[in-house]
Amino acid sequence: MTKPITKKPELLAPAGNLEKLKFAIHYGADAVYIGGTQFGLRSKAGNFSYEDMEEGIAFARKYGAKVYVAANIIAHNENLSGAKDFFKALYDIGIDAVIIADPALITACKEAAPNLEIHISTQASIVNWRTVDFWKKEGIPRVVLAREVSIKEMKEMKEKLDIELEAFIHGAMCISYSGRCVLSNHMTARDANRGGCAQSCRWKYDLFEDGIDGAVSVSEQADEAYTMSSQDLSMVEHMPDLLELGVDSLKIEGRMKSIHYVATVVNVYRKIIDTYFEDPENFTLNPAWVDEIWKAAQRSLTTAFYYQEPTEKDQLFGKPDRIPKYDFSGLVLDYDETTEIATIQQRNSFGVGDEIEFFGPNFYHFKQTIQAIWDENGEPIDRAKHAMMITKVKVDQPVRYYDMMRKQK
Structure with missing residues (x-):
């Protein structure tokens, strides 16, 4: 038992x-x-x-x-x-x-x-x-x-x-x-069991039917050409x-x-x-x-x-599932309780009018629409488009250091 x-x-x-x-x-x-x-x-x-x-x-x-x-x-x-x-x-x-x-x-x-x-x-x-x-x-x-x-x-x-x-x-x-794959070794001379896997199984392959007039591709009949x-x-x-x-x-x-x-x-x-x-x-x-x-x-x-x-x-074969994709847009560095403004380090472009979601440890979540953004000098901007730039954003609920901000693509 x-x-x-x-x-x-x-x-x-x-x-x-x-x-x-x-x-x-x-x-x-x-x-x-x-x-x-x-x-x-x-x-x-x-x-x-x-x-x-x-x-x-x-x-x-x-x-x-x-x-x-x-x-x-x-x-x-x-x-x-x-x-x-x-x-x-x-x-x-x-x-x-x-x-x-x-x-x-x-x-x-x-x-x-x-x-x-x-x-x-x-x-x-x-x-x-x-x-x-x-x-x-x-x-x-x-x-x-x-x-x-x-x-x-x-x-x-x-x-x-x-x-x-x-x-x-x-x-x-x-x-x-x-622990026993040698596909990458065979196809790319990169040893999967010594850290060099090329993930050959993730590639798309063509499939051929051998006919009288030569090999004929049949992959056009499939939605995706994954086989392995x-x-x-x-x-x-x-x-x-x-x-x-x-x-x-x-x-x-x-x-x-x-x-x-x-x-x-x-x-x-x-x-x-x-x-x-x-x-x-x-x-x-x-x-x-x-x-x-x-x-x-x-x-x-x-x-x-x-x-x-x-x-x-x-297997990943045929028509792929429609999986929603999200961008990690920003990392919370600080939060001012008095002004309800968060300091956010940009990780992917976001702008005024975007619907975004904050989340943090212990399954903390909330969504909001961005109403205003300021750069690190306090100047208003429409979009945070420069990698790793420091911004200020008005938030609807309190956030904490290490909370994350994302948006659906």
Whole structure:
């Protein structure tokens, strides 16, 4: 029988750079995972120097949050140089855990920093309880499950073993088996398992029918020429299933995503988790939470492998869904209660007459129409069109530092 839940699961968010780390934690993440300049799978993310890590750790500590480093490449011989120094440095600056897939890097970490906690990456393709048990016997406290694991399989793992399970709840899905894709290697000579994935599965491909008079394109018959691109994972409508199961860490994918995406998604899942634990027996899904997720969605959404084997309905194929798109328009820097004027740093163009929405942590929202804008010198302007310019805007309700402003495209 599954053990009763005694604590909330960790909400684990992506942080592609220092700014994203701060937004993720401010909007409710219990922990963030980042990449260093070596050994990670997101070579194009704004990866962290040791100095950035130290600043990120100091910020996280203020809010009681943790910082993990993904060092989850599948290493070749030439990739092993410097591994011990890297893990020793992470331990010395206070990183809470490292996420590793390759046994060689696990060994290097244990030798160089024996007290640095290791989590086994989803790249290790863990899909059964005996593999989980293997890592438990190796002294590993947590495994990150492959995205191909079902709710039923997770339940069996929790029943048989006392080890922390981490599972993805939201974000991009790989069309190939977790940790085993070589499509990018074949098509672009960029190694997907060493941080260079070109996302070849996301490209549009033509499809040909071989006829008597030569190959004939049939892609004109389709609305979209995707053939391998998966929809994105979202468990926003099914969180009680994971919460009742007792999954220890709920992970959001997206170190390459924007701060608007990270803040929005973290905000929603934080609200769902907290609301559930206030009164589990009477928990109901608020449709506003689902609507909010779609404001950050880049693609159609699926529950992937959680309940059944995915079908063609879980692929981006045919006519695309009409997903509303939003621009992150501004970041609140200050608010004057006397004048009810907010100081806003522009992130995308906005102007007088635009309907905009403010939102902040704990699912705080309101909409208004912009009536007036002033530049940083107090001069009235019709539109804030210069990147990162400082503006003043009259607001209908109080706002706070780190609240965000967006508008529908």
